[in-house]
Amino acid sequence: MRTFRAAACAATAASLLAATTACGGGSPTGGGGSNDKPETLTYWASNQGPNLEADKKILTPELKKFEKRTGIKVELEVIPWSDLLNRIVTATTSGQGPDVLNIGNTWSASLQATGALMPWDDKAFEKVGGRDRFVESALGSTGATGSDPAAVPLYSMAYALYYNKKMFADAGIDGPPATWDELVADGKKLSRDGKWALGAEGSNLSNNIHQVFVLGKQHGADFFDSRGEPDFTSDGAVAAVKSYVDLMAEAKIIAPGNSEYAQNQSLGDFAKNKTAMVLWQAAASTFESQGMKEDEWGVAPVPVRSGAPGPGTSVNSMVAGINMAVFQNTDNLDGAVKFVEFMTSDEEQKILCSAFGSIPPVKSAQRDPAFDRPELEVLRKTLAESAAPLPQVPDESQFETTVGTAVKNLFAAAATGREVTTETVRAELVEAEQQMTKQ
Structure with a gap:
């Protein structure tokens, strides 16, 4: 876990916290202070499959693959949607959060306004292959118009x-x-x-x-x-x-x-x-x-x-989907960005989106035959032609x-x-x- 300047985002986060339901008290699971093991990343994943255990079963071998390639261990927690926004907002106000996390793309501008998430400027996007790799509709739900995105598209849905x-x-x-x-x-x-x-x-x-x-x-x-x-x-x-x-x-x-x-x-x-x-x-x-x-x-x-x-x-x-964000003050920024690069690589996009039944927001991965099923054809056409993003406002x-x-x-x-x-x-x-x- 990493600490960051909680005061910088307290006002916006407090507004978010007041709006959420069933807000929990105490520290988020695994929270606390700076990490003395920068070779370890903490990752909050959203629940994409039929249950939390299914997500863990799908994600764990991929995280082991990342560890084998980079030497960086990823500590995974899959969080149900009923708790995820509350957990994230509590992290922004408490000063304790994960290194990398999934967010619903509709929350991008709201969480961006807290200042807790790393902005993805052109230089940062270059480290994951550039903006042009991603479908335009998915990029349209990564933060407020006119600002550097607060996250990178991970899974697209409609x-x-x-x-x-x-x-x-x-x-x-x-x-x-x-x-x-x-x-x-x-x-x-x-x-x-x-x-x-x-x-x-x-x-x-x-x-x-x-x-x-x-x-x-x-x-x-x-x-x-x-x-x-x-x-x-x-x-x-x-x-x-x-x-x-x-x-x-x-x-x-x-x-x-x-x-x-x-x-x-x-x-x-x-x-x-x-x-x-x-x-x-x-x-x-x-x-x-x-x-x-x-x-x-x-x-x-x-x-x-x-x-x-x-x-x-x-x-x-609506333009549905999941974005991947990095907490601003992680003490392993390079490792966190490498992890985002790994998760949005063509190889992982094909594996994960196939398993979760979503559409890759990465253009080249979309062309894989695995995504030619009738269900995904309808969803892909909808995203391309008749979907609109929810308001990207704080x-x-x-x-x-x-x-x-x-x-x-x-x-x-x-x-x-x-x-x-x-x-x-x-x-x-x-x-x-x-x-x-x-x-």
């Missing part, structure tokens, strides 16, 4: 619509819906006999944001204005949130119990044939781990309001918490039979915007 082929056939539906109206119409045919059309995770704040951000773009809303100030109460933002919650409240194609679902619970229902569709990013490995065969499900682009997704028209995914993580909670509250209302109206949606978003301005 959202897709996964559907159960047998459930569709049994309902007399020929193929997946292309528009939201078609999804609702199909959903009413599929929601029967104790089964439901679409899975959702009403208590998963980040997933709530991912869905309403896409719907916001489809309704002409960005959630932040040109100055980076919150704009949660525009007509487009309200319509986007209402249209998502209405899939439970009005169309009744999402089970009321989904209002309490947290991460990956919707995927479990899908794999067990309890729901016919789910909106997710790179889900194949999770389905497989739960016993669902690849030929039992299909994949299609996320629906749009009308027409089809395409360049400059219908956004149907307040993005608070946005995920405040608006994500507003959506959670509205799902809870719908689940208990309370009416969800334009006015009730706007009231929740007004409160979310007020919380942002108080911080």
Whole structure:
């Protein structure tokens, strides 16, 4: 572990910490002081596979490979998404953090503003092969516009619509819906006999944001204005949130119990044939781990309001993915950068992205035949043509918490039979915007 100038980033980090949920106390695991073993790196990895043990099994041999080549040992901790942002923010405020860590790409600008992460200028990028190695959409989610990136793309993903082929056939539906109206119409045919059309995770704040951000773009809303100030109460933002919650409240194609679902619970229902569709990013490995065969499900682009997704028209995914960052004051900067170079090499990108079902953000690695599977073709095309990055502003993580909670509250209302109206949606978003301005 490394110490860094905590005071330099305290104000921004404190704001982030106030916005996160279930913030833990005490030092992060493995924390404390400067390291007297600079040949050792500590690495916080995000949970990419079906569980933490699966990630450790995939990553451990690769870290051993890095140690054999460089003499640098990597101490690994895989952290669940429910804890990761809190752990990182606590590290920035306590002065204790890992050498290298994974971050959700939507957090890049927020964490960049703390000053805790090493900036990746042209000279730093040269050490990992240069910016040109990376896909442009992935680089667009590495920090605030006009600043050196705070991280390097590691895994790229996009959202897709996964559907159960047998459930569709049994309902007399020929193929997946292309528009939201078609999804609702199909959903009413599929929601029967104790089964439901679409899975959702009403208590998963980040997933709530991912869905309403896409719907916001489809309704002409960005959630932040040109100055980076919150704009949660525009007509487009309200319509986007209402249209998502209405899939439970009005169309009744999402089970009321989904209002309490947290991460990956919707995927479990899908794999067990309890729901016919789910909106997710790179889900194949999770389905497989739960016993669902690849030929039992299909994949299609996320629906749009009308027409089809395409360049400059219908956004149907956020630019999803994982970035790799280095803590600013590591006492083994050269080793940390070497580790990032290793993890983003063509060889490792092919191994890791194949194992995790993601898309390499490295252009040359994308050309490997391993990434020609139908699922990844849909995701790759989405990233290239119809995905947009979440706002790269310092307040993005608070946005995920405040608006994500507003959506959670509205799902809870719908689940208990309370009416969800334009006015009730706007009231929740007004409160979310007020919380942002108080911080």
